[in-house]
Amino acid sequence: MLREYRKTATIMAEQFTGDPNQVFMYDMFPDVDNCNNKFHYFLHTKEGDMCINPGDWIATGENGEHWPIKDDIFKQTYELVEEEE
Template identity: 75%
Template sequence: MTIRKYRKTATIKAEQFTGEPEQVFKYGMFPSVDNCANEFQYFLPTKEGDMRINLDDWIATGEKGEHWAIKDDIFKQTYELVEDQEMKKEEKAVTPVVKRVKEEKADLDEKIRKLKTFLNDDEKLSSIGKEQVNLLRCQLETMEKYSDILWSRIDDLKGW
């Protein structure tokens, strides 16, 4: 027989047990006193019967509304917050966008550098006429504004 690895795929809702009266009431728990330790013990009603639950354990709620207790260390090893998984998916989706925008900005900045070099060459400028020089300066200004916009997009996308 071959041993294989398995992963839990069920999505649950869970909250950490704090012993607050609202929680005790919400889940229909009943406390009893442990005479040896002189402290309250809490029991969570489950489908299998009453289950002892300690402070900091987790109360899991299944898809059918059933509840059970999970020790804190086991819960942390077994479950991952769904929002974390969704955020990782979003990060994966955003990463290619950031990469593309960075590449676009790098290409644009290279073109800006070349245009500036051209506009600083008086010999080349004298051969194209004043109107073309004015249009090229307007083009450079627009390209620099566009580069700034791309920088803002990159900065904003990093925050995702």
């Protein structure tokens, strides 16, 4: 039977800008597309290296694992948790 589910885990996330500090912090490696003179970035994940573009989000799970999420999917799936004062 088809049922509706919602995500219950909280993640940490930041939007990828292509900034060298982010590339270093997440141990990414760039690849150059010589045809378009453009960089492509790859993020190490449990499932293998995944392509990530500026504007995508880098999600960090409870166990420190990272994965990329496209901006439109991220905005449809997650909402900001307000910090308690």
